[in-house]
Amino acid sequence: MGMMLMGWPVQAEALDVRVHEAPVRTVLAGLARSAGINLVIDDTVDGTVTMELHDVPAEEAIRVLAGSQNLLYRTDGAIAFITAGRVHDQARSCYTWKLHHADPDSVRQAAEAVAGSGHIGYHSDTNALVLHGSAQTAAAVDRLVQSLDVPVRQVSVEIEFLSLQTDAVKDLGISWDWTAMEGGPGHQAFLYTGQLRALESKGKARVLARPHLMAQNGREAQILIGDRIPVLTEHVTDGEVSRTTEYEDAGIKLSFTPRIHEDGSVTAHIRAEVGTPILVPELKAYRITTRRADTDVCMQPGRDLLIGGLISREEINNLRKVPILADIPVLGKLFRYHYTSKKETELVILIRSRAASSSPESVR
Template sequence: MKALLLLAAACAALAANPLAAEPLADGGAEDESALVQLDLDNVEIKTVIKLFSDLMGKNFLLSDQVRGNVSVMSPMKIPVEGLPKILESILEVRGLAAVPVGDIIKIVPRQEAVKSPVEFETEEGLRERVPDEAFVTQLIPLQYAALEEVKGLAQALAGKNASVIAYPPGNILIVSDSASNIDRLMKIVKEVDVPGLESTITVVPLQYAAASIMAEEVLSIIQGRGAAAGRPAPARRPGRRPAQPAAPAGGDDAIRVFADERTNALIIVASPDDTERVLALVEELDRQTPESKTRVRVKRLSYSNSDDIANVLTSLTASRTGEGMPPITVTSFPAINAIVIDASPQDYDLLQRIVEDLDIPRDQVMVEVIITEVNLARSLSAEFQTQTLSTINWNPTSGQQKGWDNTQNWGGTEFDPSLRNLIINDLEKGYPISAGSGLNYGFVFSPDSDKNFFGPFGVLLSALEADTEINVLAAPQVLTSDNEEVSLEVVDNIPVLSSTLTTGSGTTGTDTIQQIDYRDVGTKIKLIPHISKDRFVRLEVDQSIEQLVGVSLADIQGPLTPATIKRKTNTVINVKDGHTVVISGMIGDSYSTQESKVPILGDIPIAGLLARFRKNSMQKINLMIFITPRIVRNPTELAMVTQKTRDRGDEFLEEAHGQPVRLLEMFMQSVKDEPVKQMPPAGESARPYGI
């Protein structure tokens, strides 16, 4: 089924490109724009050859030993003229060869292709008539080079199943291989078969150095282009064209050095004496030096983060352009804070210099934050109250008064329950009355009549002035590195009732399910310091204070639904090292007046004071935030800051054990008077990197 689908696809391709189906050997004009797309996944090789036969217009004869499956992935369309090269690669992978016999191309195992009758030629004209995938025999006559030496060279460069035979009577080399390999071999033989007295050909495989770089260095040294001081010329990047042969100036014999990058070997054509001299030079250069033991090195970092350094080096090396530049890979290994570098020795030296300039101790900043909130509250109240109790409760049996009804009153100006408690306490002596705040004076008048509709009559005069001052002081300190974000939280995690669900009914009972969340209430600070020149610090500050309203933390017994007050500051400031700055000051004022009075009577001048109650309240809130950054660039400065912080902690402990508490002004003055050791700005690297 897969073969039928493939043939259907081939027919569709041929229908779309009719010129692609024309045989190329017929001399017809080839359509340069004809493109095909190959996407073959594990298809039988016979089906693949059938597809190429239709596309190339060639006749193929398959051996019984041609079997197996192949896969060809081509995400982009390719021109039809490139199909012979693809077919050659497919056959080489399967150990097959194409042998042209007239108008038919036989596909046989490569071992049999050597013994099969194939087309041969003594000139290069054969390449014009035979495709790249064809297995052919080429006769190569030699004029100057020794036949056995060229044979050894050809055997080293030919394919795996190629045949190389020397024919001494005619000084001819007979080579059977694929047409593309023979084409490459012909070019090399042409370069080595040149006039020279007693020239020999030597193939030198290299172990450590790249053949292209070694060839250029050897020629440079021999010809004097870089050997004036006895040192090899600078190494060249791999991927450049092989070194071209040249004769040394003033020399009688030509010394030629070629690079075969496929086998990473040097081909030396020279006299025996010159060959020995070149071999000695190659032996000295092709050795394992400490810098080139391996491309992969591990670099441990002392101060920087391995991920950050790896990202920087990767960004730098990714922008490099140029043909033949070897790849560079940098990988982070956070477990030991190291980076793994895969690069050439020259590139590694460059990257190591960059890492040494980046992996340095970073400056640090000790940030001191002082948060003060002063809450001033003042109230003044004056009141004159009168009250009488009703006696309408009677005992229906005896006709006697049942008792004073303290739930009903008649007349008076009672504005709070204190006067009623005073009256009941006087009459029944059973209800305690708590002492009121401020100045209080009162009396009770009780009539003697048992059936008097007017009960006891009481009078209360009170005056109160209250002052409240709350001073909240927080002084957190935090040490962080330059350009690093740091956060500090001093919070209480309180339970908050978020929802309540009641299930069941009255007959079966009810269950109440409460959803409890926990909320952080307190002080939160987030800082990012940036140290600039002349010991200035640019601070990004994000600070918030959240407090409960109407309840203290000590009174919390269970889930709450509290109200909170939140004050938040978000800003960016520039401060000199050791200086204190106020980043915010929020002042809030509130005034309120409460008045209760008896209608008409309370409006009478002077006398109306006996019939009204008035309370005046004032509240002021002042929140200030002070920040002092201190740059720490060496262990000495760090020790000074640490000792100062320790001394300050001892002072607070002394206050907790009975010493006088310092005022805010004294605390701020001690912070301001702390010495600051001035240090010169950090030096900047001026070394060029040349990336």
């Protein structure tokens, strides 16, 4: 702990002030003596302070110190006073900030943390934040609003859903043995775009959809390629069985939650889900089988991320018959042939993301 005051004991002269964890009362008294100021310090003033000021008038140094400790500095004739609780004693005014980008509730909650005893409100018609408080509180809230009310960064996401024949996947030499995918420099598991294009040209890969979406930084974006299917649900209450119909998503669903970094790379939480409706004849309703991939990856701008291993298996009932003869009672069975065929395909998802450029703009 120490304090050094350098300068002539004249109020107009500038001082250099260097203190480290010094008692606030001691520093204030020393500054007052150096400047020849008659200063009365309230008994409620306490605490320590660390500060370094160069070439400032003593009275300005006292004001800076008082402001940093939430104290009131006022003068009454030839005598100055330092008291605690400056916000309560200062004159209050009304200040407003019109918000352009940020969520009003989030900004208001943050502003309340720095407003102290100042009252923070929100005017929904004009999307404006309202403060009733002191000028110093308004300055603190203004700095906060300017730092928070900025355009939200966005990610441009291109997605491609492809259906591959299982033998085509083997031709690529891809193995989906991992339980959680990783991305980033050195991971080469996702460099199969060229081979997929070749399979597409040969008819072994089929593009199901090519959606494009924008995702805000830190917020989830979703896309569903499919439909909502009625699913029968049974409930047992006191031995009685009741059935209700609920609608569930069936098809391809993907959620993408990005976190944008300064270098333009994107860390994303990705969940890919494939729901296949299967008719249950005895219930005359559907059940949905689901395959899901859930991962966190680091994506470089313009690089493709590949998600696979989502295999679909279908059983298809087929009927072959000889026209006319197959419809003859009893004997027609000899001319009909029932068989079941199995179809297996694999869903592959290609994702390419790029941080969308946003030019800084003033919020005032």
